[in-house]
Amino acid sequence: MPPLLRRVLVLCASIFAVLTFNFFLFHIIPGDPIRLIARSQRLDPEAVARLRTTYGLDGSLPEQYGKYLSNLAHGDLGYSFSLHENVADIVGRALLNTLILLTVSTLIVVIVGIAIGVFAGSRQGTRSDSTTVVTSLVFWSLPTFWVGMLLVFIFGVWIGGLPISGITTPNAVYGNWFQYISDIGRHLILPTLTLAIVDIAFFVIITRTSLLEVMGEDYMLTARGKGLSRRTMVWKHATRNALLPVVTASVLYISALVAGAIQVEVVFSWPGMGLLMYNSVMARDYPTLEACFLLTSVAVLVANFCADLIYRRLDPRVTVGT
Amino acid sequence: MTFDLGATDGGAVAAPPRRTSNLRLLWRDRLGRTGLILLAISALMAILGPIVFPFDPAQVGANSASILQPPSLTYWLGTDELGRDVFSEFLAGARISLFVGLMATLISTIIGAGVGVISGYFMGPVDGGLMSMTDFFLVVPALPLMIALGAIFGQNLLIIILVIGFLSWPRTARIVRSQTLSLRQRQYVARAKSLGASDFRIIRKNIAPHVMQLIVANTILVVAGCILAEATLSFIGLGDPDRISWGSMLHFAFVSGAIGRGAWWYFLPPGLGILLVVLAFTLVGHAFERIDNPRLRGSA
Numbered sequence: 001m002p003p004l005l006r007r008v009l010v011l012c013a014s015i016f017a018v019l020t021f022n023f024f025l026f027h028i029i030p031g032d033p034i035r036l037i038a039r040s041q042r043l044d045p046e047a048v049a050r051l052r053t054t055y056g057l058d059g060s061l062p063e064q065y066g067k068y069l070s071n072l073a074h075g076d077l078g079y080s081f082s083l084h085e086n087v088a089d090i091v092g093r094a095l096l097n098t099l100i101l102l103t104v105s106t107l108i109v110v111i112v113g114i115a116i117g118v119f120a121g122s123r124q125g126t127r128s129d130s131t132t133v134v135t136s137l138v139f140w141s142l143p144t145f146w147v148g149m150l151l152v153f154i155f156g157v158w159i160g161g162l163p164i165s166g167i168t169t170p171n172a173v174y175g176n177w178f179q180y181i182s183d184i185g186r187h188l189i190l191p192t193l194t195l196a197i198v199d200i201a202f203f204v205i206i207t208r209t210s211l212l213e214v215m216g217e218d219y220m221l222t223a224r225g226k227g228l229s230r231r232t233m234v235w236k237h238a239t240r241n242a243l244l245p246v247v248t249a250s251v252l253y254i255s256a257l258v259a260g261a262i263q264v265e266v267v268f269s270w271p272g273m274g275l276l277m278y279n280s281v282m283a284r285d286y287p288t289l290e291a292c293f294l295l296t297s298v299a300v301l302v303a304n305f306c307a308d309l310i311y312r313r314l315d316p317r318v319t320v321g322t
Numbered sequence: 323m324t325f326d327l328g329a330t331d332g333g334a335v336a337a338p339p340r341r342t343s344n345l346r347l348l349w350r351d352r353l354g355r356t357g358l359i360l361l362a363i364s365a366l367m368a369i370l371g372p373i374v375f376p377f378d379p380a381q382v383g384a385n386s387a388s389i390l391q392p393p394s395l396t397y398w399l400g401t402d403e404l405g406r407d408v409f410s411e412f413l414a415g416a417r418i419s420l421f422v423g424l425m426a427t428l429i430s431t432i433i434g435a436g437v438g439v440i441s442g443y444f445m446g447p448v449d450g451g452l453m454s455m456t457d458f459f460l461v462v463p464a465l466p467l468m469i470a471l472g473a474i475f476g477q478n479l480l481i482i483i484l485v486i487g488f489l490s491w492p493r494t495a496r497i498v499r500s501q502t503l504s505l506r507q508r509q510y511v512a513r514a515k516s517l518g519a520s521d522f523r524i525i526r527k528n529i530a531p532h533v534m535q536l537i538v539a540n541t542i543l544v545v546a547g548c549i550l551a552e553a554t555l556s557f558i559g560l561g562d563p564d565r566i567s568w569g570s571m572l573h574f575a576f577v578s579g580a581i582g583r584g585a586w587w588y589f590l591p592p593g594l595g596i597l598l599v600v601l602a603f604t605l606v607g608h609a610f611e612r613i614d615n616p617r618l619r620g621s622a
Contacts, residue, residue: 014458141601143550145557146593153581259465278558281473293470300463
């Protein structure tokens with residue numbers, strides 16, 4: 001089987017597994033979902049029947065499953081009973097806002113993290129190296145949401161000056177597009193800073209470890225023997241090879257990134273998927289929660305697939321089927 | 323270990339038993355020592371703290387003047403939004419946070435080690451099936467899944483422990499599998515087999531002891547992850563309402579507007595507590611990794 005086809009098949013199987021898992025999660029266990037939705041033990045049978053139809057809970061289990069899949073295929077994610085709107089519309093808006101936050105913060109985290117990691121790793125054993133390692137371990141041990149709370153306190157209550165909530169200033173009137181973008185940019189500062197403080201540490205540690213492994217290879221000794229400058233050795237020879245394991249590790253980071261984004265969105269009321277998930281938990285809005293879980297999981301699976309493709313392109317040594 | 327002739331096989335992966343010297347090496351590593359000391363402090367705090375300063379969740383303040391009070395001689399860390407003593411609440415939270423973290427790690431390690439050993443030892447279709455499942459759980463985003471499960475199954479300590487434990491095992495399984503794969507190629511396993519030892523006996527006598535030692539560093543890092551996961555879940559509002567943890571303290575501090583009122587005594591201690599405990603486990607875990615892989619040394 002061609003390697004790419006195999007990968008695509010694995011991706012499809014995983015997505016199908018998530019879809020099915022999601023179905024069982026919200027349709028079968030535990031007990032009667034209608035009771036959860038209605039939050040009442042006593043309902044007249046007519047109301048129960050109506051609720052069953054509304055939430056696709058009527059008919060046998062295979063029938064429900066078939067209906068669930070066909071609704072998904074039509075882009076119908078159900079109806080939110082806390083926001084009184086189609087879940088698909090709500091989720092669409094939230095997804096865009098989350099993507100803005102994730103794109104900006106991921107770029108900063110990856111670039112800064114790798115740069116610091118190479119800096120520390122190429123100075124193994126020095127004071128600046130050990131300081132970097134200790135600082136990274138401390139920052140990586142911080143709960144993301146708590147860092148956010150501290151920043152809200154510092155910049156919202158104590159010093160002030162930066163917006164601590166939302167994506168734009170409420171009721172703001174914009175003269176042109178630039179003002180609108182810069183308003184979003186100002187609201188992005190603290191959420192991005194929060195993610196950066198915690199997540200940069202991850203890339204610093206991974207990059208440093210990987211660089212140390214590479215620096216011990218024979219070809220680095222050859223490079224030194226050729227009389228190459230330290231800078232050329234570290235940045236041209238070592239870093240290039242050290243980045244491969246970093247790409248592999250990034251796959252594990254995707255899950256941490258999603259977790260971080262959820263926390264940051266809750267703390268800063270950033271109107272994305274994370275805040276939506278939080279609000280649906282608070283309101284026990286199961287259709288919305290279900291859609292959030294489904295979309296996040298599928299997005300992560302696809303992101304992993306892409307990271308895997310990039311990795312295979314970067315490293316021709318990787319054989320298929322492992 | 324009758325058949326343990328591993329040293330003559332010249333393998334590089336499984337080190338011979340050296341538990342005592344491992345601890346000594348850990349103590350010699352500066353970061354490892356710091357981690358051990360921090361661990362001792364946290365353990366003391368969680369075990370003795372609630373005995374000396376018992377926390378009574380029902381003992382709320384008498385009037386509005388007693389809520390969110392700054393630290394004083396009566397209330398060393400002030401009071402929360404219900405007028406309760408934050409200091410004793412903090413100590414009670416330490417116990418729950420550590421308990422959930424350790425229990426979830428126990429579950430995660432049992433599943434991870436079990437899946438890894440079975441997968442690596444039997445290979446073939448068993449391995450293929452188990453590893454597909456492992457890879458699936460490795461990439462599915464854990465926090466959204468935990469939130470969904472927590473929201474559906476309700477909020478109590480047992481559910482939280484199970485949810486975190488059942489979602490934290492894939493990396494352990496991967497590590498254990500690769501160790502098992504290399505261990506089962508050793509001559510002493512072949513010898514044991516030719517002497518008629520059953521699969522179960524070989525796993526128990528020849529594989530498990532080596533695997534256990536090699537997953538120590540990993541397990542310690544899993545504890546850190548589980549404690550953070552509990553804090554995050556409780557902060558999201560899925561904590562056990564009857565058992566206060568550091569995460570749920572921060573949840574109530576957040577939703578009660580303690581930040582806006584500048585009640586730093588309420589939201590600083592639980593966060594610092596989480597940082598202390600997670601950092602302790604992280605430092606010890608990384609020190610173990612450095613001991614296993616000398617190339618990484620020279621950082622402290």
